[in-house]
Structures are given as structure tokens and as C-alpha cells.
Amino acid sequence: MxxxxxxxxxxxxxxxxxxxxxxxxxxxxxxxxxxxxxxxxxxxxxxxxxxxxxxxxxxxNSLAQSLLRRRSFTVGLLTNDTYGRFSLPLMAGVSDALVDNGVSVFLCNVEDDTRLGQLHVEAMLDKRVDGIIATGKRIDRHLPVDLANLRVPVVYAFTQPDAGAVGFVSDDADGARLAVEHFCRLGRRRIAHVSGPASFAVVNTRAGAYRAVLQENNLPAIEPLLGAWSEAWGHEAVAKLFGGRGERPDAVFCGNDQIARGVIDALRERGIRVPDEVGVIGFDNWEIVAEATRPPLTSVDMNLASLGREAGLALLSLVDGQPAAPGIRKLPCRLVVRQSCGSPPE
Structure with a gap:
């Protein structure tokens, strides 16, 4: 035994x-x-x-090094993005920026609970983090926790920064332009826009860019249809766009990939071929949705990993005592072309 x-x-x-x-x-x-x-x-x-x-x-001995340099070589990442749709790719970019400097990142989800957020912040400070990166599920809202006047530097990414802080967001107007201009190059002449609620700043920003590109190309602007961030709303919007006797759109630019998937499913049910008759472009490039859509969905990618990397590098600079001008930096988007928008006319 x-x-x-x-x-x-x-x-x-x-x-x-x-x-x-x-x-x-x-x-x-x-x-x-x-x-x-x-x-x-x-x-x-x-x-x-x-x-x-x-x-x-x-x-x-990392503890000994930390004591010697008065650094913990850890950074906190705070988010209220419960599903991780935005925070996880952003965290990958942050980690990529910090790994070569021997810095680790730990993630805390504050949900929308002020008390929980404060507990996480206090725990981070107790662990002597070198700095904090705050991120969220939308760029026009503050996290439910006060991060002003902390004893460590704070950088904001994909969420509303406090006054005088450094923030990074994707350039939504740039992303919308990429989508609508691509439709114009493909020869589409009646381009509709279906997006989320008007209470989101990005919805109005993208709609403004949509109208501007159509005006620049002397194309008719169809009033954007605003609803929920869901496939069901995309399905419903198709009934509004294609249910009447008026001239039908030959392209639909959608505010996110879920709406775009609903649009494509509803068009298929009506016997309308995508992309032969109607091209569709989404926003977010959520690969699990975009690549599984039939046909695969062309979508605007907000480059969240790059955004996270820039935020990580900015935080490192602040930790090292380098000054940084406050304000919001907008990073460009990119268009990931798949089959849903079609090919240029011969």
C-alpha cells in the first residue's frame, strides 16, 4: 500500500x-x-x-523585482461588457502591447453595478497595479465607477473618458464611409441604411457619414431605419424596405452584423438574391456571425485589437512618467470584404 x-x-x-x-x-x-x-x-x-x-x-523573483523597481508589472482592465464582444479582442491587443514589457493584465467585469465597480477598483489598488484601462460596451457612456483622481494612471478604450483623460475609440464615421463608398464602387445606386437605436452616438455618427457619401456621389438618400441591435429588427426592416410598390434598394448598409444577418435571411425568404440583386454590408466584423452568414458577410472591422494595443502602449508611457495630451484618439476602421456585397459591374 x-x-x-x-x-x-x-x-x-x-x-x-x-x-x-x-x-x-x-x-x-x-x-x-x-x-x-x-x-x-x-x-x-x-x-x-x-x-x-x-x-x-x-x-x-518577480516579487523582489517589483519591490526594487516599485512596480507590480500588472495592469487592471475594467469593463461592463458582460459578453466580452468588445472587451476580449481589445484585451488581446492590450496584452500584446504589454507582454514584451513583462506586464500582465487581469480583467474585472463591473457589469452596471457601481458598488461592484468600486470593489474591483479598490482590489486593484490593493494589489498595487501600475495602471488601469477602462473599456465598455459603448463609446458614449461612462463606466459605473469613478476613476478620476486615482493614484495610478488610467486610459480609456471604447468607452467615454473622464475629463482630462486619454481615450481611444474607433472612427465610426470612417467605418461607415468605407462601407457606403464600397457600394458606390460596386455600382450600387439605391443604398439603404438600417441601424440601432438613435440613443447611441455611433448610430447618428454612422448615419451622418452615410448621408454625406450619398450626397457626394449624387445618389438619393433613403431615410435610415432605426431600431434594435438584433436579427429580428433586420428582418422587420426588410418588410419596410421591400414591402411597398416603390423603387427597391439594391444595397443595405447595416449598423451591426446581427441586423445584417436578419436582413439577408429576410431577403432570402422573399426570393431576393444576395448579392446578385441586393448587396449587404454589416458593421463590427463579429467573425462568428459574419463568416457563418450565407453568403458570408462583408463587414466593417473596428480594429479593436489595434485599439487595445494603442491603449496599452499609452498606459505604459504614463506609468513610465511620460506626459500624454488628454483627449480622444480616433483609430481607423477597415472593411473586410466577403461575398455578401457582390462584385463590380463589368
Whole structure:
């Protein structure tokens, strides 16, 4: 019979800095300086020590380094985006910006609960995070927590920043222009716009860009149809656009990918071919929706990973004491072309 002590796993002791120094044939002080990028020594000596540490599997004591540099090498990411639709790709970009600097990111979902948000902020400060990135599910609303006057820098991404703070958002007008101009290049001449509620700032911004492009191309502007951010609304909008006897649209620019999917399904039910008779473009480039749509959906991508990366780099700069001008930076979108919008006329 095997005892608990005999069956317990045996873990190897961590390699010490002294072992690295002995193996590399240098003093402990020299080994420490080489691994921290400090001190005077030849490039060959520094590289030999680092290679020795790598082969031995040496890992620096992060707690000791934190105390030495007065940094925790952690950043908090606060969001109320419960589904992670926007916060997860943005977090991927933040992590990409910080990983090379040895900084880790941990995510806290504050939902729409002020008390929960405050608890998360206090926990982050207790853990001595180097800074906080705030993000949300829409760009025109503040998170339900006060992030002003904290003892660490705060950067905002895809949410409304506090006065005097640094913020990053996607350029929604630019994204809408990409979609409508693409339809114009494809020879579409009667372009409709179906979007979400008017209470969202992005809805009005995109509708304004839609009207501007049509005016620039001397095309008739159909009054945008505004409703919910849902497939059901896209389905209902098709009944409004194609149910009468008037001239039908030959293209539909949608405010998000769910609406676009509803539009395509409703057109198919009416026997209207996409993209042969009507082209459709969505917004968000939510790949799980866009690629599964039939035909696959052309959509505007807000470049959330790039947005997160820029926010991460900005926060690093602030943590390092570099000043940053307050205000909102708008990052360009890109159009991901699939089959739903069709090809240019011959």
C-alpha cells in the first residue's frame, strides 16, 4: 500500500541566481546585472549569462523585482461588457502591447453595478497595479465607477473618458464611409441604411457619414431605419424596405452584423438574391456571425485589437512618467470584404 507521502508529487526546487552565476563562471552580482540589463560587461559575457539562465530554467523573483523597481508589472482592465464582444479582442491587443514589457493584465467585469465597480477598483489598488484601462460596451457612456483622481494612471478604450483623460475609440464615421463608398464602387445606386437605436452616438455618427457619401456621389438618400441591435429588427426592416410598390434598394448598409444577418435571411425568404440583386454590408466584423452568414458577410472591422494595443502602449508611457495630451484618439476602421456585397459591374 502506497502512503499519501509517497504518492504526493515531488516538485523541483527553483534554480537560484547563485547556481546561474556558478555555472556561468561569474559572481552573483555580475549575473544579476546581466539579467537585469545593467552593469558594464562585454556583450559576449552578458549573452553567456542569459543563455546559461535559460538552459537552467532560471526564473527571476518577480516579487523582489517589483519591490526594487516599485512596480507590480500588472495592469487592471475594467469593463461592463458582460459578453466580452468588445472587451476580449481589445484585451488581446492590450496584452500584446504589454507582454514584451513583462506586464500582465487581469480583467474585472463591473457589469452596471457601481458598488461592484468600486470593489474591483479598490482590489486593484490593493494589489498595487501600475495602471488601469477602462473599456465598455459603448463609446458614449461612462463606466459605473469613478476613476478620476486615482493614484495610478488610467486610459480609456471604447468607452467615454473622464475629463482630462486619454481615450481611444474607433472612427465610426470612417467605418461607415468605407462601407457606403464600397457600394458606390460596386455600382450600387439605391443604398439603404438600417441601424440601432438613435440613443447611441455611433448610430447618428454612422448615419451622418452615410448621408454625406450619398450626397457626394449624387445618389438619393433613403431615410435610415432605426431600431434594435438584433436579427429580428433586420428582418422587420426588410418588410419596410421591400414591402411597398416603390423603387427597391439594391444595397443595405447595416449598423451591426446581427441586423445584417436578419436582413439577408429576410431577403432570402422573399426570393431576393444576395448579392446578385441586393448587396449587404454589416458593421463590427463579429467573425462568428459574419463568416457563418450565407453568403458570408462583408463587414466593417473596428480594429479593436489595434485599439487595445494603442491603449496599452499609452498606459505604459504614463506609468513610465511620460506626459500624454488628454483627449480622444480616433483609430481607423477597415472593411473586410466577403461575398455578401457582390462584385463590380463589368
Amino acid at each position: 502506497v502512503s499519501d507521502a509517497e504518492s504526493a508529487p515531488v516538485f523541483a526546487k527553483p534554480v537560484t541566481l547563485r547556481e546561474v552565476a556558478v555555472s556561468a563562471g561569474v559572481s552573483v552580482a555580475t549575473a544579476s546585472k546581466a539579467l537585469n540589463g545593467q552593469g558594464r560587461m562585454t556583450a559576449e559575457t552578458r549573452e553567456r549569462i542569459r543563455e546559461t539562465a535559460r538552459l537552467l530554467g532560471f526564473r527571476p
